[in-house]
Amino acid sequence: MACFAETELLALSPVQRDSSSRLEATSSDSAKHAKETVENFFMTQSNHNDFVPGMSEIAREAGSLLIGYFQQHVKVEYKGDADLVTIADRKSEILIRERIKARWPSHDVLGEEQGLVDTGSDYRWYVDPLDGTTNFAHGFPVFCVSLGLERKNRLVAGVVYDPTRDEMFAAEQGSGAYLNQQRIQVSKIANLSESLVATGFPSHKRHKNPNIHFYHQITLRTHGVRRAGSAALDLCCVASGRFDAFWEFNLNPWDTAAGVLMVEEAGGKVSDFKGGAFQLNSRETLASNGLLHPALLHEFSQIFEGRGLEPLPDIQEYRKKGI
Numbered sequence: 001m002a003c004f005a006e007t008e009l010l011a012l013s014p015v016q017r018d019s020s021s022r023l024e025a026t027s028s029d030s031a032k033h034a035k036e037t038v039e040n041f042f043m044t045q046s047n048h049n050d051f052v053p054g055m056s057e058i059a060r061e062a063g064s065l066l067i068g069y070f071q072q073h074v075k076v077e078y079k080g081d082a083d084l085v086t087i088a089d090r091k092s093e094i095l096i097r098e099r100i101k102a103r104w105p106s107h108d109v110l111g112e113e114q115g116l117v118d119t120g121s122d123y124r125w126y127v128d129p130l131d132g133t134t135n136f137a138h139g140f141p142v143f144c145v146s147l148g149l150e151r152k153n154r155l156v157a158g159v160v161y162d163p164t165r166d167e168m169f170a171a172e173q174g175s176g177a178y179l180n181q182q183r184i185q186v187s188k189i190a191n192l193s194e195s196l197v198a199t200g201f202p203s204h205k206r207h208k209n210p211n212i213h214f215y216h217q218i219t220l221r222t223h224g225v226r227r228a229g230s231a232a233l234d235l236c237c238v239a240s241g242r243f244d245a246f247w248e249f250n251l252n253p254w255d256t257a258a259g260v261l262m263v264e265e266a267g268g269k270v271s272d273f274k275g276g277a278f279q280l281n282s283r284e285t286l287a288s289n290g291l292l293h294p295a296l297l298h299e300f301s302q303i304f305e306g307r308g309l310e311p312l313p314d315i316q317e318y319r320k321k322g323i
């Protein structure tokens with residue numbers, strides 16, 4: 001069986017496609033049917049392994065574009081009170097969309113800066129062209145490009161590229177997770193009291209976000225809680241065992257799509273805060289090495305119910321007596 005890239009297949013005439021791939025001739029079919037046929041061809045003829053090399057190439061190219069802007073200290077604009085955006089976010093998304101379109105013209109794309117292009121494809125890309133914009137804007141070198149790919153509501157592939165460390169995280173559904181082509185796995189830490197975990201805070205409606213309570217309580221029960229400023233990299237750190245768990249409220253699908261697949265393929269678990277199945281639009285993300293999941297779910301339910309909480313230290317007392 002001849003093997004074609006999807007773009008090559010689309011370029012063939014219906015007759016060529018028929019004889020090359022045994023697909024039915026599509027000349028009399030609707031455009032939608034033709035597109036579905038092509039997508040189904042790729043589902044049945046490939047095990048998704050075709051996606052990661054192309055995705056990595058795109059993420060690497062976008063990453064080097066980001067590094068170019070990072071060195072120039074670009075102007076910052078505001079999408080909201082503390083919600084920053086730069087020319088680097090926008091140019092990176094333009095580049096990524098162009099590259100996706102060139103290779104996979106029929107796929108839908110949801111990107112943070114330009115929104116959704118929906119043509120009814122079974123495939124949807126989730127694009128964060130620069131995850132960690134606040135870090136980027138302040139010259140703090142923790143940011144990445146995150147590309148997740150879903151087919152029929154199932155994550156099938158993802159890459160997260162950190163151009164500051166030249167680290168490419170990649171995962172395919174059912175094929176494991178990799179860092180620079182080396183297989184990665186979640187940690188084996190089984191006690192919360194011995195864990196290093198991470199969280200993040202959103203940049204909009206900050207006053208309504210209850211996470212500071214979680215930050216306080218979980219800090220007191222672990223080796224510490226890191227807030228590095230890139231949710232996609234936080235998830236990759238769980239996948240590679242650098243962190244034992246990560247949680248955040250109100251993330252968007254472009255923040256999580258690639259990283260969630262990375263954690264799952266590295267043997268970890270991702271759920272909502274009650275242990276229910278994680279959904280890309282669920283607004284609650286709890287990722288762990290799996291071993292810590294029950295303990296974290298217990299802590300979360302205690303915090304939500306206001307039980308067993310360590311009180312915040314009194315600032316006046318501290319002023320008077322010190323620690």
Ligand code: IPD
Pocket residue numbers: 128130131132133134199200201202203228229230231232248250251255
């Ligand atoms: C943000 C980062 C951050 C998280 C915020 C996200 P952005 O994404 O992932 O770590 O705490 O909730 O919005 O805006 O830099 O792409």
Ligand code: CA
Pocket residue numbers: 128130131132231254255
């Ligand atoms: Ca983001």
Ligand code: CA
Pocket residue numbers: 089112128129130131132133
């Ligand atoms: Ca972003």
